[in-house]
Each structure stands twice: as structure tokens, then as C-alpha cells.
Amino acid sequence: AQSVAQPEDQVNVAEGNPLTVKCTYSVSGNPYLFWYVQYPNRGLQFLLKYITGDNLVKGSYGFEAEFNKSQTSFHLKKPSALVSDSALYFCAVRDIGSGYSTLTFGKGTMLLVSP
Amino acid sequence: GAGVSQSPSNKVTEKGKDVELRCDPISGHTALYWYRQSLGQGLEFLIYFQGNSAPDKSGLPSDRFSAERTGGSVSTLTIQRTQQEDSAVYLCASSFLGAAPNQPQHFGDGTRLSIL
Numbered sequence: 001a002q003s004v005a006q007p008e009d010q011v012n013v014a015e016g017n018p019l020t021v022k023c024t025y026s027v028s029g030n031p032y033l034f035w036y037v038q039y040p041n042r043g044l045q046f047l048l049k050y051i052t053g054d055n056l057v058k059g060s061y062g063f064e065a066e067f068n069k070s071q072t073s074f075h076l077k078k079p080s081a082l083v084s085d086s087a088l089y090f091c092a093v094r095d096i097g098s099g100y101s102t103l104t105f106g107k108g109t110m111l112l113v114s115p
Numbered sequence: 116g117a118g119v120s121q122s123p124s125n126k127v128t129e130k131g132k133d134v135e136l137r138c139d140p141i142s143g144h145t146a147l148y149w150y151r152q153s154l155g156q157g158l159e160f161l162i163y164f165q166g167n168s169a170p171d172k173s174g175l176p177s178d179r180f181s182a183e184r185t186g187g188s189v190s191t192l193t194i195q196r197t198q199q200e201d202s203a204v205y206l207c208a209s210s211f212l213g214a215a216p217n218q219p220q221h222f223g224d225g226t227r228l229s230i231l
Binding site for chain 2: 032034036041042043044045046049051090094102103104105106107108
């Protein structure tokens with residue numbers, strides 16, 4: 001069965017500093033990986049995805065993520081954090097072997113960016 | 116609008132009552148998903164519809180939960196005899212080209228359900 005782990009419940013960073021939100025996954029085959037962001041009282045918004053190809057994926061709002069197959073990780077990064085980046089971030093995986101039907105989500109990491 | 120629409124946005128009801136939650140997916144999206152998000156928890160998969168195929172109901176927590184999708188578009192999630200542990204945000208998502216693995220899911224803003 002596929003699974004996703006987000007080891008940090010919360011990440012705190014000062015505005016202007018780089019940020020990293022960690023994600024590791026477990027699948028039986030090749031993974032399709034996604035990052036979503038959730039603002040208060042809103043649904044999840046798609047940020048970026050890794051399907052194949054370059055290990056560094058660029059997405060919305062200046063976010064990027066690095067796929068590392070040997071470490072089974074897909075950490076979300078941004079070179080310079082903004083206060084407006086404060087939100088709940090979810091990593092998700094879809095396993096080719098699962099028949100593509102659903103995404104498995106991590107429990108989420110709350111990112112707090114201080115001014 | 117162009118996004119996934121869910122109604123109502125908030126629902127407060129008494130324990131034991133039945134509730135219906137509605138989801139209007141993005142036009143043309145053939146796959147539709149329901150998730151439950153409880154406080155401090157991640158997203159719990161409930162049910163998945165793909166075109167005219169039989170739905171994947173493997174995530175429904177009990178037989179009090181059911182869902183249907185009429186005409187391949189609008190979906191209704193029904194919870195019968197609600198319990199306090201059903202209190203959560205219920206999220207609907209849709210995606211294009213069925214369950215093609217590279218297609219992201221697009222989420223509505225959810226229905227916040229509170230059982231008194």
C-alpha cells in the first residue's frame with residue numbers, strides 16, 4: 001500500500017528566508033507526487049507535481065520540489081518565504097500499481113512565516 | 116463558476132438526523148472524489164466515481180455513508196443517523212481524463228459539518 005509521511009506538524013521560518021517542507025513516500029512502483037496548499041476555510045490548491053523527468057519541479061507561487069528516488073523524498077522548497085505563504089501544506093502520492101484511482105495524502109504541515 | 120462548487124458551505128445538525136452534501140464538479144471532469152478532513156488529521160478518502168463505472172466505495176467508514184453521482188456530473192454524499200464523530204470538513208474534488216495519473220485533483224472549498 002502507498003503511504004506518505006510529513007514528519008513535521010509545523011515549520012516556522014522568517015520572511016525572506018528559504019523554507020523546506022519535508023515529505024517522504026512509500027509505494028510499490030514508480031510514484032506520481034503532488035503538493036497542495038490549503039488556506040483557512042478553503043479547499044486544497046494544486047501547487048506542483050512530479051511525474052517523470054527532471055528531479056527538480058517548479059510550480060506555482062515560486063515553489064519548487066526536489067524528487068529524490070534513493071531517499072524516497074519529495075521536499076517542497078522556496079528560496080525566499082513570504083508571510084502570505086503561511087498555510088497548511090499537503091504532500092500526496094499516486095502509485096502506478098494502485099490503478100491510479102486515488103491520491104494518498106500526508107497529514108499536512110502547517111507553515112508559519114513570521115514578518 | 117469554473118471551479119468545483121460545494122453546498123452548503125456550513126451545516127449544523129442534531130445527532131441522529133440525516134444530511135446531504137452536494138458537489139458540482141468542473142465541467143468535463145469525469146472523475147469525482149469525496150474526502151473527509153477532521154481537525155488535526157489529513158485527508159481521508161471516502162469514495163471515487165469514474166465515468167459510468169461502479170464507484171470505489173472502499174473508504175466509506177460505515178453503512179451510514181452513501182454517495183451517488185447523477186448523469187456523470189453532480190454528486191451527493193448522504194450521511195444517515197449522524198453521530199458526533201461525523202463532524203468534519205467534507206471535501207469534493209474532480210479531475211480531467213478520468214484517473215489519468217498525471218492529472219491533479221481540483222478541490223472545492225468543502226462543507227463544514229457540525230453535529231450537536
